[in-house]
Amino acid sequence: xxxxxxxxxxxxxxxxxxxxxxxxxxxxxxxxxxxxxxxxxxxxxxxxxxxxxxxxxxxxxxxxxxxxxxxxxxxxxxxxxxxxxxxxxxxxxxxxxxxxxxxxxxxxxxxxxxxxxxxxxxxxxxxxxxxxxxxxxxxxxxxxxxxxxxxxxxxxxxxxxxxxxxxxx
Numbered sequence: 001x002x003x004x005x006x007x008x009x010x011x012x013x014x015x016x017x018x019x020x021x022x023x024x025x026x027x028x029x030x031x032x033x034x035x036x037x038x039x040x041x042x043x044x045x046x047x048x049x050x051x052x053x054x055x056x057x058x059x060x061x062x063x064x065x066x067x068x069x070x071x072x073x074x075x076x077x078x079x080x081x082x083x084x085x086x087x088x089x090x091x092x093x094x095x096x097x098x099x100x101x102x103x104x105x106x107x108x109x110x111x112x113x114x115x116x117x118x119x120x121x122x123x124x125x126x127x128x129x130x131x132x133x134x135x136x137x138x139x140x141x142x143x144x145x146x147x148x149x150x151x152x153x154x155x156x157x158x159x160x161x162x163x164x165x166x167x168x169x
Contacts, residue, residue, distance in 0.1 A: 025070055025123055030071065031069045038081060069081065070119060080102075083101045084099050084132075
C-alpha cells in the first residue's frame with residue numbers, strides 16, 4: 001500500500017523558471033508519496049470529484065514499463081506531475097505516448113507548465129514513441145497552450161457520453 005508524505009507548504013507569486021525547478025522521471029511510489037496532495041487538488045479543481053486513484057491499474061502499467069511519471073520539484077517539494085501511458089496502436093506499428101494527467105500547483109504555474117510538457121515529451125521520445133497525444137478540456141489553459149505550439153496539431157475531437165452509472169440491459 002502506497003502512502004503519502006507530508007507536503008511542505010510553499011508557494012510563489014513570481015514566475016517559476018526552468019532553472020528554479022527540476023523535472024525528473026519518478027516512480028509511481030514517489031509520485032503518490034510526494035504528490036498525494038496534488039492529486040487531491042487536481043481532482044477538486046478540474047473535476048469537482050473526490051480523489052480515488054486506481055493504484056492496482058497504475059501498478060500494472062508500471063510493472064509492464066508502460067507508465068511514465070514525471071515530477072516537477074521546487075526544492076524538495078513536488079509542485080507538479082504528469083503521467084503518461086505508452087501503448088502500441090492497434091492498426092499499425094506505432095508506439096503512442098498518451099498523457100493521462102498533467103497538473104501543476106496554481107502557485108507555480110507561470111512558466112512551469114510548459115516546461116513540464118516539454119520534459120514529458122522529451123522523456124517519452126527517449127522511450128521510443130512515435131508521437132505524443134495530449135488531452136485538454138476545450139478552452140482550458142492547457143488547450144490554449146497546446147493550440148499555440150508550432151509542433152502540436154489538433155488531430156481528433158473526443159466526445160464523452162455519460163451514462164450516470166446506468167447501463168442498458
